[in-house]
Amino acid sequence: MTVTYVIDGSGITGLDGFWAAMGEAVNGPGGYFGRNLDSFADCLRGGFGTPADGSFVIEWRDHARSARALGHEETARRLEGLLTRAHPTHRAHVERELAEARAGRGPTLFDVLVGIIREEAGPEALRLA
Template sequence: MEWNTSNKNKKKTAVINGSHFSDLSGFYEEVSDVPMKDEDWKIGTLDGFDDILYGFKGEIIWKESSKSKQNLGFDLTKEFYENKITQGKPFNIDLAQQKLNELIDGKGQTLFEILIEIIESHKKIMLILK
C-alpha cells in the first residue's frame, strides 16, 4: 500500500493495488508494507488491519478492486472459515461455523466485503474502488 501525505491538512492517500495479491495473506503484506515498515510486527489479522486504520484520515484508493473482489470471494472465504474450524483454539469455532453456514446460505459476507466494511467503519476515511 502506498501512502502519500498532503502537508496542507494532514490528510493522507493510501493506495491498495489488487494486482499485487490474490489471497488474504497477500493483502496483509500489501497493507503492511508502508505504514508498518518501521515496526517489528506485520498485519496478520482482520483486527490488525482495522487497528492500523485508527488515526488515518483521508482516502484509500483500491485499484483493481474487481480482481480483489473475485480473489477474496466465496471460495477463499469458505476456506478461511474452514481453516479456523479445523485449527480450533484460539478461534471461536461456533462463530466460524455460523459465519461459514451464512456464507454457504448466501447470507454471509466474503472476505472482500468484510475488508470493505472495516474500511467504511472508519468515518474519517473515504474509500474509492477502482
C-alpha cells in the same frame, strides 16, 4: 493535507496478499498494517504509519479483481482455519458461517475488509477504483 495510500488490487490473490499489499502501501516494502481482522482494525485507528489526525485515504485500485480473490472461496478457507481453533462455545457459529461461504452466500472477506475500513477510518477514507 490528506495522504493517499494506494493498494494495487490486481496482485491480491488471497487474504495474505491483501495484508502484504496494505502493509506496503502504508509502511513500504515488507511493511506491517495488520495480519488479521482485529489487528487491521487497530492499525486503522492510528499509530501504525498513518497520520495521527486520521487524514488519509485508501485508494483500492482494481478492487473488482480483489473482490473475486477475496470472495466466498477465500472466506471459506479462512473460516476452515478458524474452525480448528475455535472455542467450543463459538464453534457452531463458525460452522454456520463456513456453510454459508461454501454455498456462495453471506459476506465475503472483501465485504468484511471494506466494512472495517469504513467503520474504523470513516466512509470517506476508502476509494474503490
